Amino acid sequence: MFPLFQIGPLALRVPGFFLIVGLMAGITLTESEAKREGVDPNPLNNLALLSMLAGLVGARLVYVIRYLDTFLANPLTMFSINPNTLDVRAGILIALITAVAYGVWNKLPLRPTLDLFTPTFALSAIGLGLSTLASGNAYGSPTDLPWAIYLWDANRHPTQIYYTLWALFAFVVWWSIRKGDYFAGFRFLVWLTLTAAGALFIDAFRGDSVLLAGGVRQEQIIALAVMLFGLWLMRQWGRVDGNADTGGDVDVEAVAA
Amino acid sequence: MHKLERAVQSGRHWGLFVGAVAIIGLVWIWMSAMPVAGNALTESPRPDFLAPDFTLVNLEGEPVTLSDLRGQVVMVNLWASWCPPCRAEMPAIEAIYQANKDKGLEVLAVNTTYQDSPNGAAQFASEYNLTFPILLDLDGAVSKRYQLRALPTTFFIDKQGVISAVVPGGPMSESLIQSKIADLLAEEF
Numbered sequence: 001m002f003p004l005f006q007i008g009p010l011a012l013r014v015p016g017f018f019l020i021v022g023l024m025a026g027i028t029l030t031e032s033e034a035k036r037e038g039v040d041p042n043p044l045n046n047l048a049l050l051s052m053l054a055g056l057v058g059a060r061l062v063y064v065i066r067y068l069d070t071f072l073a074n075p076l077t078m079f080s081i082n083p084n085t086l087d088v089r090a091g092i093l094i095a096l097i098t099a100v101a102y103g104v105w106n107k108l109p110l111r112p113t114l115d116l117f118t119p120t121f122a123l124s125a126i127g128l129g130l131s132t133l134a135s136g137n138a139y140g141s142p143t144d145l146p147w148a149i150y151l152w153d154a155n156r157h158p159t160q161i162y163y164t165l166w167a168l169f170a171f172v173v174w175w176s177i178r179k180g181d182y183f184a185g186f187r188f189l190v191w192l193t194l195t196a197a198g199a200l201f202i203d204a205f206r207g208d209s210v211l212l213a214g215g216v217r218q219e220q221i222i223a224l225a226v227m228l229f230g231l232w233l234m235r236q237w238g239r240v241d242g243n244a245d246t247g248g249d250v251d252v253e254a255v256a257a
Numbered sequence: 258m259h260k261l262e263r264a265v266q267s268g269r270h271w272g273l274f275v276g277a278v279a280i281i282g283l284v285w286i287w288m289s290a291m292p293v294a295g296n297a298l299t300e301s302p303r304p305d306f307l308a309p310d311f312t313l314v315n316l317e318g319e320p321v322t323l324s325d326l327r328g329q330v331v332m333v334n335l336w337a338s339w340c341p342p343c344r345a346e347m348p349a350i351e352a353i354y355q356a357n358k359d360k361g362l363e364v365l366a367v368n369t370t371y372q373d374s375p376n377g378a379a380q381f382a383s384e385y386n387l388t389f390p391i392l393l394d395l396d397g398a399v400s401k402r403y404q405l406r407a408l409p410t411t412f413f414i415d416k417q418g419v420i421s422a423v424v425p426g427g428p429m430s431e432s433l434i435q436s437k438i439a440d441l442l443a444e445e446f
Contacts, residue, residue: 063436190261204288211291217289232275235275
């Protein structure tokens with residue numbers, strides 16, 4: 001764990017640094033993929049930039065609204081650059097809504113856009129894994145395994161390393177299929193279902209899970225739901241493309257049979 | 258991967274595959290369910306853990322023990338008199354303390370005396386008219402236990418003695434501090 005890195009008088013927050021590097025590297029790769037596929041990268045860059053800005057402003061705004069009286073007493077503090085006064089979940093939700101709204105407004109095709117943004121998601125996931133490794137968040141449960149790491153006063157599963165390695169694997173899979181001729185949305189869904197499968201498996205070793213009835217981990221339920229949704233969507237999108245290729249009304253299954 | 262794509266498009270055995278995935282997933286979730294007692298709180302300097310207990314002397318030489326303050330919201334602020342952001346945020350901490358001490362807020366300002374001096378701490382407290390306890394971490398044991406990496410660092414501790422937030426670095430504004438303690442003060446003990 002190394003949450004801060006001192007450079008002279010400046011204390012660099014390493015978790016945030018990894019998150020930003022992952023995200024920026026991902027957006028850069030998305031841009032180069034768009035160019036390779038002959039797609040104008042400008043709307044994609046705008047979408048990414050606008051979503052990030054909206055997420056950041058929204059995260060602060062929601063936090064300020066939650067503690068409005070406090071901030072009204074010192075209004076200038078609403079604008080301070082401080083990551084401790086952000087509502088991160090609200091920020092992510094607002095960023096997603098902004099991305100969808102921008103996409104719909106500019107008539108960006110959903111599935112090719114998701115395919116092009118997959119490297120952004122994949123590299124951000126690696127950045128997130130490294131970020132949790134630096135912050136000590138998403139820590140594992142105590143274990144006696146030889147590869148345990150000493151963290152938060154116990155030898156624990158290095159879940160942050162598991163996540164990072166899995167995210168790296170998912171990225172490599174995406175890299176290997178990025179130039180292939182697949183139906184639109186396929187590359188995104190492969191990455192999504194792989195990532196959800198990894199979360200489903202690795203979350204079993206977490207030490208900070210939210211527990212539901214019977215000690216069931218909430219994060220695993222969500223991961224399984226995402227994975228099944230991804231597989232269902234894969235079939236739907238694959239079928240749509242298959243039908244389109246064969247005239248629209250003919251079931252591919254029947255053709256294959 | 259083209260095989261997978263073809264399997265998706267043909268739909269043959271796809272339902273079976275998804276069903277198998279669902280069953281395996283559910284079995285794994287059931288196998289990895291955690292006994293609720295397994296989440297028992299232990300001490301560690303991070304959110305959702307019990308704040309590591311300590312006893313330090315204040316400027317008057319009297320011992321102060323963190324766990325004696327259960328039932329109150331506690332801010333543990335680690336600082337040094339030579340640290341500019343520590344100096345910058347102390348007036349905000351004092352203001353918040355004055356506004357909330359009757360509502361159950363206690364502030365323990367732990368001077369990292371092993372890299373400062375008792376005189377420096379006393380002079381600082383006098384200069385800023387600080388009314389909350391100034392504790393002296395003479396040998397650095399508490400700073401080490403709290404894994405201090407930046408000055409100042411503040412731990413917000415709820416009435417049950419559980420850390421709710423950690424703010425490394427500073428200076429903190431009054432708004433930031435108030436927003437971190439507002440929910441904690443409202444909680445039942």
